[in-house]
Amino acid sequence: MKRFKLWHRTAFILLAPAMICRAITGSLAAILMLISCSVPVAADDIAPESLSTVTTLPPAQARQLVASMRGSTATIDTGKGNTWVKNGARFPGALMLNGLQSLDAETAAVLATYARGPLFLDGLTELDTEAARALQGFQGGPNDRVSFGSGISLAELTTLSKEAAEALAEFPGDALNLGVVTLSDEAFNALMNTKSRRLYLPRLASLPPGAVRAIRKFGGTSLSVTGLEVLSSEQAAALASLSYKWSGRLPKLTNLSLESAQTLAGFNGTRLEIGTPMLTNETIEALSEFKGSFLLLSGLTELTYDAAMSLSKFSGSGLGLDGMTEISFDLANGLADFNCRGLWLDGLTEISYDAARAISYREPAVFLSLNGLTTLSPEVAQAIAKIKVSELQLRGVAELSQEAAAALVDGCGANNLSLGLTSLSAETATALANYANNSLFLRNLTTISDEAAIALGRIRCENLWLNELTDLSPQALRGLEAFKGKKFGGGVRLNERTRSR
Known part of the structure; x- marks a missing residue:
């Protein structure tokens, strides 16, 4: 029997946590997943899982906590167009005290001695100068471009005095x-x-009135101001002047002038994200001149054919139009002429056969993301299958009929195919087994029947990703063991928590 290939975290997969807590905190991005990996602490019955409920922390209790706490690992989604952290920014050893409502200087000084990872104080709405000065010496964990090891997060602060700001600015x-x-x-x-x-x-x-001059002398290596709703042309020029020091993200911007668009198009960064819901054709044409990798017009809900033709000039790695909920045949036909190597159209909840067929006429691309689609008819699946792309994402499709699956994989132009299936019948699995390209991703499946596993074991692709499966019967395991990748190195990717009964 061919040896069954089980790939572990260090090779190909990011393991799913045993316990996940999701909280919208505004910390560094948007979504925070907390993976508990702590041991009990001798801090007056403060257990790791209850740290979020701690609203006050006296210095003595803080000392016990810091001495005993191993920390947790937080993973934060860094959004689209991220060039170096594909699965999000990770925070090993994070000390999460997001329930604290107040922080005195003495306790802050104790917390500053924590040396295993970043410090999250996302429940504080105010911070006095003395506490800010105490946090200057925060040790944190090892620094590198991915871990943010010595970071401090105060995501719920509403305002900050000049003195407290000066103190925090000294935090190195x-x-x-x-x-x-x-x-x-x-x-x-x-x-x-x-x-x-x-x-x-x-x-x-x-931004405050005097921000332009201050921005131009920014002392750090990266500035992010994603909450900005208004931006003058002078402020746009100041941000653009920072080049790679500015994140390039303005997802909440309500209005953008032509002058500002022309300025931002000259921004020498990797990504430019504009959340303005209404943009003139002239403004869109100006933005299409952006020379970076990713142009994300996340706020646009409508796009005229003329505007689409202007955007077709953008020749970067990816164009995001996630605000659009529908697409006409004419617009889809225009998208077929785009020069960029990838498209995000995750706002689309449905797409017609004609529109999908029109997109398929474009030159081979790196990726196409249609994660907003929840269902696929056999007809639409057949049209989508003709799209020539390295990676096709359909992660919103939770169910797929046998007929639609057969249409999707028959001559599929996607080298890698991602589906969001949460259930899989033996019939659909049999149809998917005809997928003969590189990788099939079924990362939302948590259970699989013996019959479906046996069918998938006959799949003709190189790699099969089943990261979320946690329980397999012996018969299902034997079915997957029969998988033979097309080339050397192919295999079934499972979570290391997956076990056989």
Whole structure:
């Protein structure tokens, strides 16, 4: 019998956590997943799983906690167009104290001695100067471009005094995340002198009047102001002047002038994201001149044919139009002429046969993301199958009929295919087994019947990814063991928690 290939975390997969808590915190991006890996602490019955309920922390209790706490690993989604952390930014050893409602200077000084990972204080709405000064010395974990080891997150701060801002600016760590909604000129100017490598201001809705000069002397290596709703042309020019020091993300911007668009198009960064819901054809044409890798127009809900023709000039790695919920044949036909190597159309909840067929006429691309689609008819699946792309994402499709599956894999033009199936019949599995390209991803499947596993064991592709399966019967395991990749190195990718009964 061919040896069954079980690939572990160090090779190909990011393991799913044994316990997942999701919380919208505004920390550094949007979604935070907390994977508990702590041991009990001798801190007056404070257990790791109950840290989020701790609202006050006296210094003595903080000392016990810091001495005993191993920490947790947080993984935060970094959004589309990320060039170096494909599965999100990870925070090994994170100390999560998001329930704290107040922080005195003495306790802050104790927490600053924590040396295993970043510190999350996302429940604090205010921070006095003394506590801010105490946090200057926060040790945190090892620094590298991925882990944010010595980062501090204060995602729920509403404002910050000049003195507290000056104190936090002296923190020489890896990242500083502040949820301030408003800042005075003095406080903003102080933060622009930060000694931290990365500064995040995700809820700042507008820049203070004197921000232009302060931005141009930004002292860190990365600035993110994703909460901005308004932006003058002068402010746009200041941000663009930072080049790769600015994240390039403006997902909440409500309006964008032609002058600002022309300025931002010259931004020398990897990604430019504009969330403005209405853009003129002239503004869209200006943005299409952006020379970076990813142009994300996430706020657009409609796109005229003329605007689409303007966007077709963009020649980067990926174009995002996730705000669009429907697409006409004419517009789809226009997309077929796009020069960019990938498209995100995750806002589409349905697509017609004609529109899908029109897109299929474009030159081979790197990826096409249609994760908003939840169902596929055999007819639409047949049209989508003709799209020539390295990776086709259909992660919103939770169910697929045998007929639709057969149409999708018959002569499929996608070298890698991702489906969001949560259940899999033996008939659909039999149809999918005819997929003969590189990789089939079924990462949402948690259970599989013996019959479906046996059918998938006959699949003709190179790799089969079943990362979320947690329980297999002996017969199902034997069925998957029969899998033979087309080439050397092929295999079934399972989570290391997957066990056979």
